[in-house]
Amino acid sequence: VRTPKQRFRGVLAYDGTRFAGYQRQAAGTLTIQGVVEEVVTRILGVPTTIMASGRTDTGVHARGQVIAFDGEWRHPTESLWRAINAYLPPDVILNSLAVTKDDFHPRYDAVSRRYIYQCYTAPLRDPLRDHYHWYAGKSINLEAMQTAANCLIGTHDFASFGWPTHGDSTIRTLTRAEAQPLEDGHFRLIFEANAYLMRMIRNMVGTLAEVGRGKLTPQDLADILAATDRRWATTAPPHGLILDHVSYEEE
Amino acid sequence: VRTPKQRFRGVLAYDGTRFAGYQRQAAGTLTIQGVVEEVVTRILGVPTTIMASGRTDTGVHARGQVIAFDGEWRHPTESLWRAINAYLPPDVILNSLAVTKDDFHPRYDAVSRRYIYQCYTAPLRDPLRDHYHWYAGKSINLEAMQTAANCLIGTHDFASFGWPTHGDSTIRTLTRAEAQPLEDGHFRLIFEANAYLMRMIRNMVGTLAEVGRGKLTPQDLADILAATDRRWATTAPPHGLILDHVSYEEE
Numbered sequence: 258v259r260t261p262k263q264r265f266r267g268v269l270a271y272d273g274t275r276f277a278g279y280q281r282q283a284a285g286t287l288t289i290q291g292v293v294e295e296v297v298t299r300i301l302g303v304p305t306t307i308m309a310s311g312r313t314d315t316g317v318h319a320r321g322q323v324i325a326f327d328g329e330w331r332h333p334t335e336s337l338w339r340a341i342n343a344y345l346p347p348d349v350i351l352n353s354l355a356v357t358k359d360d361f362h363p364r365y366d367a368v369s370r371r372y373i374y375q376c377y378t379a380p381l382r383d384p385l386r387d388h389y390h391w392y393a394g395k396s397i398n399l400e401a402m403q404t405a406a407n408c409l410i411g412t413h414d415f416a417s418f419g420w421p422t423h424g425d426s427t428i429r430t431l432t433r434a435e436a437q438p439l440e441d442g443h444f445r446l447i448f449e450a451n452a453y454l455m456r457m458i459r460n461m462v463g464t465l466a467e468v469g470r471g472k473l474t475p476q477d478l479a480d481i482l483a484a485t486d487r488r489w490a491t492t493a494p495p496h497g498l499i500l501d502h503v504s505y506e507e508e
Numbered sequence: 509v510r511t512p513k514q515r516f517r518g519v520l521a522y523d524g525t526r527f528a529g530y531q532r533q534a535a536g537t538l539t540i541q542g543v544v545e546e547v548v549t550r551i552l553g554v555p556t557t558i559m560a561s562g563r564t565d566t567g568v569h570a571r572g573q574v575i576a577f578d579g580e581w582r583h584p585t586e587s588l589w590r591a592i593n594a595y596l597p598p599d600v601i602l603n604s605l606a607v608t609k610d611d612f613h614p615r616y617d618a619v620s621r622r623y624i625y626q627c628y629t630a631p632l633r634d635p636l637r638d639h640y641h642w643y644a645g646k647s648i649n650l651e652a653m654q655t656a657a658n659c660l661i662g663t664h665d666f667a668s669f670g671w672p673t674h675g676d677s678t679i680r681t682l683t684r685a686e687a688q689p690l691e692d693g694h695f696r697l698i699f700e701a702n703a704y705l706m707r708m709i710r711n712m713v714g715t716l717a718e719v720g721r722g723k724l725t726p727q728d729l730a731d732i733l734a735a736t737d738r739r740w741a742t743t744a745p746p747h748g749l750i751l752d753h754v755s756y757e758e759e
Contacts, residue, residue: 272635318636348635384523384599385569385750388639499636 266357269322272348316495321502323363369504391497397469405475406434416485419454463491517608520573523599547595567746572753574614620755642748648720656726657685667736670705714742
């Protein structure tokens with residue numbers, strides 16, 4: 258009796274530092290998708306494509322990247338999950354794995370994606386925080402950043418902050434843009450939207466940081482948004498950015 | 509008029525991941541000492557040797573590595589400090605720099621060195637903590653670890669946990685060995701001693717973790733210490749270890 262093909266759904270976390278982004282590229286370029294496909298293909302014994310909720314850029318991390326793939330597996334799902342983790346490199350881990358409905362698609366079914374951008378302020382850069390956090394300078398005005406971030410919430414043409422990967426529209430709906438203070442000089446920016454443009458979050462963060470440093474006013478940021486012109490945004494580095502959570506309707 | 513030579517003292521922090529340890533090696537091997545000497549030599553215009561409080565192993569980090577060097581500098585010390593930081597790579601920073609007495613030596617004058625070893629427990633490894641923390645498993649018994657750690661405090665022959673870099677004696681005096689719980693599954697081990705053997709801290713941490721996991725009892729650890737035999741210790745990886753602080757008498 259042949260085991261029927263099933264669709265599996267999982268949540269992936271990774272440290273993006275060593276990787277040329279999520280999406281598979283030519284052989285010889287290390288990507289998250291490439292590594293996970295290699296592992297799953299080896300375990301299932303047939304070439305397997307991994308679907309994901311979206312791409313992450315070179316150097317960007319994830320805590321909640323949702324993936325799915327089809328495969329025949331006659332043992333408990335837990336043993337497949339353990340086998341995948343046994344073969345994954347130390348900087349990638351599959352946090353969970355379950356059988357899902359046959360037509361589940363992590364990208365098309367997603368209703369919202371939450372990203373977190375981690376920053377810290379300190380008298381000097383701190384090499385023991387730099388790996389996952391962006392050094393935002395000696396001090397920053399988080400209230401001004403929040404005032405500016407509020408201008409970004411809603412449905413806008415975000416052409417000033419990025420470009421589309423599919424189609425032409427640069428209109429997106431941002432439902433959350435929050436500057437959250439944490440302990441010990443740390444703060445983070447939380448964004449939630451159904452979809453983003455390429456580089457959109459890093460360009461919003463870099464430009465919001467200019468507001469926090471007093472180099473731009475919240476009104477300047479509103480003007481940059483209205484300009485729909487990519488020349489004015491400042492880009493923050495990838496290593497502070499984490500794909501934190503992807504939401505689906507059934508949740 | 510020639511500027512007199514002065515001795516400068518500074519505190520260095522670094523992410524040790526990319527480096528083959530602190531101590532300079534042959535050309536073509538990246539070390540902290542090599543990088544700092546290259547930078548200071550370029551700024552002062554003469555070959556300059558950097559003295560340090562001690563070596564750190566490959567992959568070990570520092571927050572409080574004390575260094576010293578001699579040089580002629582006619583401008584304010586602050587400008588030398590800024591120049592050094594401008595040339596250092598992003599994973600190394602000089603946190604302070606001041607003129608000190610001519611015979612100050614960061615290694616021979618040190619009275620105590622504090623190391624911190626950072627760990628976390630969680631259901632699974634977390635790639636977004638792994639860079640500076642060791643994954644110690646699903647859960648750990650910190651009380652048992654502390655009971656075992658107490659056996660290590662005092663003057664003992666630590667031959668079971670390491671070997672000397674200078675001389676033959678394997679006797680050292682450990683004044684602090686503390687298992688400290690932190691938030692969110694994190695904990696850290698804090699050690700303080702005038703001097704350590706090579707690999708001593710990583711071997712103490714690895715063996716204490718075996719106690720925390722219930723694979724060894726605190727009495728087993730006391731027996732391993734008494735055995736003065738390196739075959740029994742378990743070694744923890746370097747990336748959780750940080751040289752935190754070096755104390756001097758005048759402080």
